[in-house]
Every structure is written in structure tokens, then in C-alpha cells.
Amino acid sequence: MSTSPGTGDRQDSPAHTATRLFTDHRELLFSVVYNMLGSVADTEDVLQETWLSWSGKNSRAPLAEIGNPRAYLVRIAVNHALARQTAIASRRETYVGPWLPEPLVTEATTGLAPDTSDHTVRNDSVSLAMLVVLETLTPLERAVFVLHEVFGYPHTEIAGMLDRSPAAVRQVAHRARAHVHARRPRYRARPRVRREATERFVAAALGGDLQALLEILAPDVTVWIDGGGARQGAGLRPVHGREKAARMLAGYASRRAGDLDVHYRSVNGDDAAVLFSGDSPYAVMVMDLTPDGDQVSGVYVVTNPAKLTHVRPDDEDSGQAPDQ
Structure with a gap:
């Protein structure tokens, strides 16, 4: 995905600033979307859609109108990921044999991820076993669980991202957490x-x-x-x-x-x-x-x-x- 400004863009131009903000938050966006979808290919597609939405927004309105670019980008990415779930579910119906998430393989000694374009660390990806459990949640439950349990977003902020009330998000979060913990108790071997x-x-x-x-x-x-x-x-x-x-x-x-x-x-x-x-x-x-x-x-x-x-x-x- 190309997100670099044209050669004529100044360092302080809106296009350059929009690109820099997106690049600065790309790792976070990748991790959030990957944990929602379990597929690197789909995650990269969602990030492309997120960039198009982000760059289109900033071509129509000044960046100054966006108070929190990080939250705004996460909101765009999460909603694109939710929209992609329909296509993913359709593919799963014809998949041969058990379906497992696409593994994120990193070097044992360095923690670098050779399977991604920017070779950066994916510290916020949950275990493969946990991703399998997350597959049993609804897309909305999974989004809320990932945002709250993995990335620590408060329910009120998640509510704004998903256009739902904080009370509704808390209810979804409670249901998702109970579902996950019933299938995978909290423990981690040394x-x-x-x-x-x-x-x-x-x-x-x-x-x-x-x-x-x-x-x-x-x-x-x-x-x-x-x-x-x-x-x-x-x-x-x-x-x-x-x-x-x-x-x-x-x-x-x-x-x-x-x-x-x-x-x-x-x-x-x-x-x-x-x-x-x-x-x-x-x-x-x-x-x-x-x-x-x-x-x-x-x-x-x-x-x-x-x-x-x-x-x-x-x-x-x-x-x-x-x-x-």
C-alpha cells in the first residue's frame, strides 16, 4: 500500500501530515484488525480501505477538526473490519477442513516479524489458541473484547467507535468475557x-x-x-x-x-x-x-x-x- 505523499508535498502540508499520522498508527491498526479477523491478508485489505477513508476525509476537511486522530483511525479500521466479516464468513462456508487463524511468525531471538511488510513487532497479537476461541464470538462481541481486553479501551470510548450506548457495550463486553473465560481460563505457562x-x-x-x-x-x-x-x-x-x-x-x-x-x-x-x-x-x-x-x-x-x-x-x- 502506498501512503507516501507526492514529491511536491511540503513537510507541513495536509497530505504529508495525514500520511505521517496514518503511518505512525499503522502498527496499532494492524494489531487491532488482525485480532478481529485472524487473517493477515484481510487485515492488509482493511488497512488499505482505512487509508482511503482517512485520506478522503482529510481531502474534504482540515485535520484540525479531528481532535484525536488515533481514536478516529481506530474507529475507521474497526468499522471496516466489521464490514469485512460478511465476506469472511462466506469464505469459511466453503473452506475445506478446520479453519485456523493465519499465524504471525516472528524470530525467536529478535521478536521481528518477517511475515509483514514493515518488519515490526506485533506485541499486541493474542495467542493462536485464544484467536480460535475468539472465532466463536459474534463479530460485535469480538470487536468489543479485543478493544477492551487486549487494548484497554474504556467502554465509553468503544461506544463512540461503534455508535452504540456505553450500557450496550458493557453488556456485550460482559457476555463476550464470560464466553471466552468459560472456554479458556486465565493462565499462562512460564x-x-x-x-x-x-x-x-x-x-x-x-x-x-x-x-x-x-x-x-x-x-x-x-x-x-x-x-x-x-x-x-x-x-x-x-x-x-x-x-x-x-x-x-x-x-x-x-x-x-x-x-x-x-x-x-x-x-x-x-x-x-x-x-x-x-x-x-x-x-x-x-x-x-x-x-x-x-x-x-x-x-x-x-x-x-x-x-x-x-x-x-x-x-x-x-x-x-x-x-x-
């Missing part, structure tokens, strides 16, 4: 525990070690494999239960493990493994842990090539765990 569990799981899965998988998987584990119909063996439904999951993972990985390289990365803020076949990304594997961190309660595997187009290999971290 970083070292997460790293160790990730390494153990990957070694067992890629090694086809059924007994090791039975030990690390929780009894009620669920495995989602999102292949989008483009990968053989991805399965059309999530797999529930330790024994079924262990057998499926051991069989699935053993068919390709020999020619796959493991790169340990951070995915949506969590330790994860990215599998490469040569220089091409093959899968992103993210594990969700039980509250004590001893077992894996959820496995999210994204193999759909369309969701891995921005994932790149890094020779320095191949086969190595993140720094301790």
Missing part, C-alpha cells in the same frame, strides 16, 4: 516451561514416538490441522482424545519427517515450531499447555500454503531451541 514442552512435543511427533506422545498429550487434547484442502492427510475434522491424537500425529509426521527441517520461532507470542521442506514452509505447529504446563491440551497445525506465504527460513535458528 516461558521456560513452554519452550521445554514445545521441544518435547516436536521431538515425539516428528520422531513418530507414540509412547512419548501419549505421555505429553493431555487426556482431552484436541488437534486441529488446517490444510485448506491443499495438503494430504490434513483431515477434515479436529481430532479429540489422547490416543486418537497420538496415532494421527505419529502417522502424519512420519510420512514427511525425514525431509523436514525444524525452526523454533515465536508464533503469536508463543513458542512454536515451523517446519520447512527445503526453503519452503511446510507447517506451523503451536501447542497449548495445561495450567501446570506438564502436558499439551491443544495442538494447532497450519499447513495451508496460502497461510504460510510470508514465512521464511532463517538458517541461524534451524534445529535449535530459542535462547534460554
Whole structure:
């Protein structure tokens, strides 16, 4: 997306100021919209629409009339994201197999995001497991939850963004929060525990070690494999239960493990493994842990090539765990 002013624009011109304000807040807008949609491609499209709305507004009215450009930009982006939900829902109806959010893969050591155009840190993206839970909310509930719980916007400010009363927003927020916490209690394993569990799981899965998988998987584990119909063996439904999951993972990985390289990365803020076949990304594997961190309660595997187009290999971290 091009948001640069023309060569004839002065540094203090309205066009230059509008561009600078949009660029200054682009990271925030990306994070808000991505957490609402779970898709990098759709997020970039929404940001393009936001820029067009923003630049069009500023061509008709002076910037001085906008008291809070940050809030104004977030409002535009949120409403464009809500409008895009209809098209996204239509696509999901014909999607083959389980749908998972598009992973945000960052370098384990630097925190930089190679899968985005400006290589900046996505600190405000929630975990892949949480994004899966957010998919069960209505678009309005998700918008309110993301704005309030993730970004800390007060209900009164959210009400202004969504053209609803503060009382209505508080009611939506209460309903969304109860829904999310019922499906995902608040806990987060310590970083070292997460790293160790990730390494153990990957070694067992890629090694086809059924007994090791039975030990690390929780009894009620669920495995989602999102292949989008483009990968053989991805399965059309999530797999529930330790024994079924262990057998499926051991069989699935053993068919390709020999020619796959493991790169340990951070995915949506969590330790994860990215599998490469040569220089091409093959899968992103993210594990969700039980509250004590001893077992894996959820496995999210994204193999759909369309969701891995921005994932790149890094020779320095191949086969190595993140720094301790």
C-alpha cells in the first residue's frame, strides 16, 4: 500500500501530515484488525480501505477538526473490519477442513516479524489458541473484547467507535468475557516451561514416538490441522482424545519427517515450531499447555500454503531451541 505523499508535498502540508499520522498508527491498526479477523491478508485489505477513508476525509476537511486522530483511525479500521466479516464468513462456508487463524511468525531471538511488510513487532497479537476461541464470538462481541481486553479501551470510548450506548457495550463486553473465560481460563505457562514442552512435543511427533506422545498429550487434547484442502492427510475434522491424537500425529509426521527441517520461532507470542521442506514452509505447529504446563491440551497445525506465504527460513535458528 502506498501512503507516501507526492514529491511536491511540503513537510507541513495536509497530505504529508495525514500520511505521517496514518503511518505512525499503522502498527496499532494492524494489531487491532488482525485480532478481529485472524487473517493477515484481510487485515492488509482493511488497512488499505482505512487509508482511503482517512485520506478522503482529510481531502474534504482540515485535520484540525479531528481532535484525536488515533481514536478516529481506530474507529475507521474497526468499522471496516466489521464490514469485512460478511465476506469472511462466506469464505469459511466453503473452506475445506478446520479453519485456523493465519499465524504471525516472528524470530525467536529478535521478536521481528518477517511475515509483514514493515518488519515490526506485533506485541499486541493474542495467542493462536485464544484467536480460535475468539472465532466463536459474534463479530460485535469480538470487536468489543479485543478493544477492551487486549487494548484497554474504556467502554465509553468503544461506544463512540461503534455508535452504540456505553450500557450496550458493557453488556456485550460482559457476555463476550464470560464466553471466552468459560472456554479458556486465565493462565499462562512460564516461558521456560513452554519452550521445554514445545521441544518435547516436536521431538515425539516428528520422531513418530507414540509412547512419548501419549505421555505429553493431555487426556482431552484436541488437534486441529488446517490444510485448506491443499495438503494430504490434513483431515477434515479436529481430532479429540489422547490416543486418537497420538496415532494421527505419529502417522502424519512420519510420512514427511525425514525431509523436514525444524525452526523454533515465536508464533503469536508463543513458542512454536515451523517446519520447512527445503526453503519452503511446510507447517506451523503451536501447542497449548495445561495450567501446570506438564502436558499439551491443544495442538494447532497450519499447513495451508496460502497461510504460510510470508514465512521464511532463517538458517541461524534451524534445529535449535530459542535462547534460554
